[in-house]
Amino acid sequence: MTEVDVRRKILADNASAAESLRESFRASSTLVVNLISSPGSGKTTLLEATVRALKGRLRLGAIDGDIATERDADRLRRAGIPARQILTGGACHLDARQIASALESEGDRLAALDVLFIENVGNLICPTAYDLGEDFKVALLSVAEGDDKPFKYPGIFARAAITVVTKADLLPHVDFDIAAVCDQVASLNPSARFLVTSARTGEGMDTWIAHLEEALARKRAEAPVPAGARV
């Protein structure tokens, strides 16, 4: 096999594992959100704020991918939701088989959720190609990273259903043209939603939560579970 053959086979195997995941998430009407960004854009912090906003109303859980350390899953467990850490060793992304095996080891705990967040390895490039059975991808971009990123990393911004600009509280201290970033995202993906948030001040969190709730309602409407099967 050539390098190209190997890559093609890896992605084909992944796609088939992702399809099985998607089917099982459809059966349980679990909304699955795949969060992708650079290291340090604030994925875990956004999820902590999301848990604060939705706890008691929805059953949330998370799978965290990292090269090393259980730190992110620890933070989310402290926030009060079940979280499973996948340590990839050196690997730069999560794949569908890792998700399937994490769900299996957790038994029913992650299967019976309303929303499962998959916090991918911090990397704006490699995770883009791997379908994890999610309903949609979310790209995060912190205002400290600069306003040229969508055009420099077009793959993820073209594929993400929502782009979330984070750390908006830093805007007075950095050069970041929100309108320019919004234009770049719109030209890569005309149907993408675009949010500006700060987990620190709470800016934009209502809109983020509303998007999640709408998406969950849509998913339930599309694949209703049998009466009595939901708590």
Added chain:
Amino acid sequence: MTEVDVRRKILADNASAAESLRESFRASSTLVVNLISSPGSGKTTLLEATVRALKGRLRLGAIDGDIATERDADRLRRAGIPARQILTGGACHLDARQIASALESEGDRLAALDVLFIENVGNLICPTAYDLGEDFKVALLSVAEGDDKPFKYPGIFARAAITVVTKADLLPHVDFDIAAVCDQVASLNPSARFLVTSARTGEGMDTWIAHLEEALARKRAEAPVPAGARV
């Protein structure tokens, strides 16, 4: 070939191409610095400040790796140095053959430099494994990215001869424990140098420039070029 065989072959081919590059950089006493960080940590901004500090004293040049756009090379050309953009398409890192071919297309322009900066694709993971014939790697970490990154991305911080903390001007506005980051880096790589910088205020730039000049002096002492061959 299995996936593991393919990966082993790719790295072996890369190592041999990197060795040829290293030999030619030794012959010209060109110091080669491979800059690796997340997207938006400030690699190009650090290089712009470096050019301002060293222009007229040293012949500098750059090779910029990006998924898309010529933006970084354009910025460095505007700063006044020759810069060659490598567009990787989707690839998440530069490899030694791309560097060799960029040098070839530039003819003598990049070959006769005192210092060649290679600004790798914005990615804290994948570029780590690819030797580009450099003298050393530099890892950049912006204070906005959080102080848990060395332990979460140990590969690059273990291999980088210098870790440069950037955007120190944002310290009053973010949670970032410099001592904790310094300890993490020291435990991963006891001989690494650790700098705190701000391209905006100039903090730490003197030390960065001094490190580059020392490294260049060491390289020239190790492989002196024939008398008269240097301008």
